[in-house]
Amino acid sequence: MGKIQTRLGDGFMVEMTEAEVRQDLEDGTNDAADRASVPPLTQDELDHLYDIYASPYKVVSVERGKEVCLSYDSANTKIKRAQISTSKIQSLQVLERALGADSLELAHIDYSFKPVKPIVTFEKPIMEQAVLLTIPPLLYGAMPNMALYSQPDGPSPNPADLLPKGKIKEARESQEQSMEYLIADIVHVGEEMYKSGSDGLNLDTTASAGDAEFLASLKAVEILKKKYPKMAIQMGMAAEFVLGMHGELYYDGVRLAGLYPHEQVKVAMKAGVDVFGPAVNIVTQESLPWNVARSATWIKACSEASDIPVHACLGMGVGGVPLNLTPPIDALSRASKAHVEICKLDGL
Amino acid sequence: MHAAHAIVSGFGGIRTAGDLVARMQFNGGMRNDAAKKHVADKLGCAVAELADPVTMNELREDMDLGRANEAPEIAKGIDAKFRISKLLDLEINCVEIFKKKIERGF
Numbered sequence: 001m002g003k004i005q006t007r008l009g010d011g012f013m014v015e016m017t018e019a020e021v022r023q024d025l026e027d028g029t030n031d032a033a034d035r036a037s038v039p040p041l042t043q044d045e046l047d048h049l050y051d052i053y054a055s056p057y058k059v060v061s062v063e064r065g066k067e068v069c070l071s072y073d074s075a076n077t078k079i080k081r082a083q084i085s086t087s088k089i090q091s092l093q094v095l096e097r098a099l100g101a102d103s104l105e106l107a108h109i110d111y112s113f114k115p116v117k118p119i120v121t122f123e124k125p126i127m128e129q130a131v132l133l134t135i136p137p138l139l140y141g142a143m144p145n146m147a148l149y150s151q152p153d154g155p156s157p158n159p160a161d162l163l164p165k166g167k168i169k170e171a172r173e174s175q176e177q178s179m180e181y182l183i184a185d186i187v188h189v190g191e192e193m194y195k196s197g198s199d200g201l202n203l204d205t206t207a208s209a210g211d212a213e214f215l216a217s218l219k220a221v222e223i224l225k226k227k228y229p230k231m232a233i234q235m236g237m238a239a240e241f242v243l244g245m246h247g248e249l250y251y252d253g254v255r256l257a258g259l260y261p262h263e264q265v266k267v268a269m270k271a272g273v274d275v276f277g278p279a280v281n282i283v284t285q286e287s288l289p290w291n292v293a294r295s296a297t298w299i300k301a302c303s304e305a306s307d308i309p310v311h312a313c314l315g316m317g318v319g320g321v322p323l324n325l326t327p328p329i330d331a332l333s334r335a336s337k338a339h340v341e342i343c344k345l346d347g348l
Numbered sequence: 349m350h351a352a353h354a355i356v357s358g359f360g361g362i363r364t365a366g367d368l369v370a371r372m373q374f375n376g377g378m379r380n381d382a383a384k385k386h387v388a389d390k391l392g393c394a395v396a397e398l399a400d401p402v403t404m405n406e407l408r409e410d411m412d413l414g415r416a417n418e419a420p421e422i423a424k425g426i427d428a429k430f431r432i433s434k435l436l437d438l439e440i441n442c443v444e445i446f447k448k449k450i451e452r453g454f
Contacts, residue, residue, distance in 0.1 A: 061356045067399045068380055069370040070358040097416050100354035102366035131442035133425040135414045136367035137374045197442030230439055232374035309373040329352050336356040346373055346380035348353055
């Protein structure tokens with residue numbers, strides 16, 4: 001039997017036999033199906049994934065005609081993080097004219113709503129100028145990141161300190177208090193940037209602090225959509241599973257703790273989200289075929305359950321892309337093609 | 349990573365019709381296939397041509413929608429977005445704000 005060169009979830013290369021790759025694909029989809037009670041990938045889909053991973057070529061791509069739209073979390077700060085000496089607007093122009101971006105996102109280097117709030121007055125003129133100079137849809141983006149509202153960084157008692165002491169009621173009250181601060185910050189920033197001309201708002205890495213953060217984000221979306229019905233709102237998730245850090249929070253009768261992507265998208269739609277981004281974290285010690293089969297199983301179910309465009313999160317450490325600062329193009333191109341084709345995505 | 353995704357799965361932004369399809373997804377509430385059809389109908393081209401940079405470059409220049417390689421007298425930035433808004437029959441926030449500023453007079 002021939003050997004197939006692939007990688008583990010941390011990016012390091014491994015050689016596997018054809019049988020091992022097929023087994024990992026099957027194990028990955030079955031793991032996802034069992035956890036979320038969704039159907040596993042069909043044999044045809046597993047065969048397609050096998051062909052993608054067995055391809056000897058360094059780069060693979062979607063078939064002609066199956067192109068999707070790309071959106072970005074914190075687009076201009078990726079240029080900043082590489083320490084390339086360009087302004088935010090110049091970075092957006094690089095994305096627009098050199099990197100083939102279908103949409104753009106303006107962001108602050110400290111990519112959370114809480115630190116953006118005090119500097120939003122400095123972000124507004126940048127947005128006002130950027131919309132004059134660029135053509136694709138331009139969103140403003142930041143992370144809800146509710147943990148920043150806990151002590152020592154914020155005003156609320158830290159639930160992570162209270163829970164180990166058995167202070168469950170106090171931990172819940174603290175999260176409920178943080179939710180109010182977070183809602184106010186998301187609404188303020190979203191409103192200010194929309195008044196400056198943005199096409200919408202991206203809430204990225206939503207629910208990183210669990211169900212309370214998810215609920216706060218949904219409520220903020222509701223408020224913004226009620227006031228600005230034409231504002232486009234994108235919501236990208238933090239993980240495949242909403243952590244029940246509070247455990248007793250509901251949105252429209254749906255308990256938020258424990259929701260998987262095909263359930264997350266339904267509450268997001270109810271709140272008024274226009275584009276949803278499911279995220280599936282990588283398991284670093286498993287192979288990429290295992291990870292991609294697992295991720296595609298959840299994201300396919302999400303795409304099928306959705307009435308709105310689905311842009312799956314395929315960055316470093318999510319969606320079968322290795323958890324590595326320099327994702328190898330062989331790994332990234334396979335994850336990209338696999339998700340677009342298997343999950344019938346609208347974007348990435 | 350951005351460049352890799354753009355080559356593997358993306359349209360190519362303003363090199364093609366990627367920005368137009370994206371607008372119909374973000375602000376038009378359409379999924380990808382519906383958005384592609386809407387844009388192709390408005391441009392008067394085939395869906396298959398939307399991701400072709402050669403065809404789209406010609407079309408974008410003819411319809412003055414802005415393009416990746418700027419040249420004199422071709423629409424840029426907000427100028428292009430005025431025409432895109434009309435072409436797609438879609439309100440664009442910054443275009444509406446710009447119109448309101450002009451309506452205030454000089």
